[in-house]
Amino acid sequence: MPEAQTNSGSKLYICMTPKNEDLDEAGFEALTYVLVKKVGSVGERGINTNIVSYDTWDTQVSMKGKGITNAGDPQVELAEDLADPGQIAMRAAGAPNVPDAYAFKVERPNGTLEYLRGLVAGPNSPGGRNEDFILNTFTLALNQVPLIVAAPVTP
Structure with a gap:
């Protein structure tokens, strides 16, 4: 395996059927996904746990503990493609009146899979200048910790 990998060649998929409960690996693998074309970037995701603190009169150092964990947003x-079935599914899931969560799959060229599940908001358009592409930005409000499945090992 190379020392470092890029995102080049990775693919993003969306399951068009709402998934409002946590899924395990078998649950994610059983779903049917639609490829979302022309993905330029998928933002930061993963666990970010709040550190909570409480001060008492009898100590100089706060007591600390772990609070709620956010799986990412x-x-x-x-790049806007109004005819792409994956982008059409993203727009449908992102509509303001859709309260459901959706499952996503990120497929890496080496066979590693990353499964995500959350709400979809958007699209937004960042605008731009004369040589900028027409882009759409969606936010995934993840409500399950991302599940990463390592690529199969070949002897």
Whole structure:
């Protein structure tokens, strides 16, 4: 395996059927996904746990503990393609009146998979200048810790 990998060649998929409960690996693998084309970027995701503190009169150092964990709110940036079935599914899931969560799959060229599940908001358009592409940005409000499945090992 190379020392470092890029995102080049990775693919993003969305399951068009709402998934409002946590899924395990088998649950994610059983789903049918649609490829989202022209993905330029998928933002930061993963666990970010709040550190909570409480001060008492009898100590100089705060007591600390772990609070709620956020799985991330990555932004997905796409070159707009109004005819792409994956982008059509993203727009449908992102509509303001849709309260459901959706499952996503990120497929790496080496066979590693990353599964995500959350709400979709958007699209937004960042605008731009004369040589900028027409882009759409969606936010995935993840409500399950991302599940990473390592690529199969070949002897």
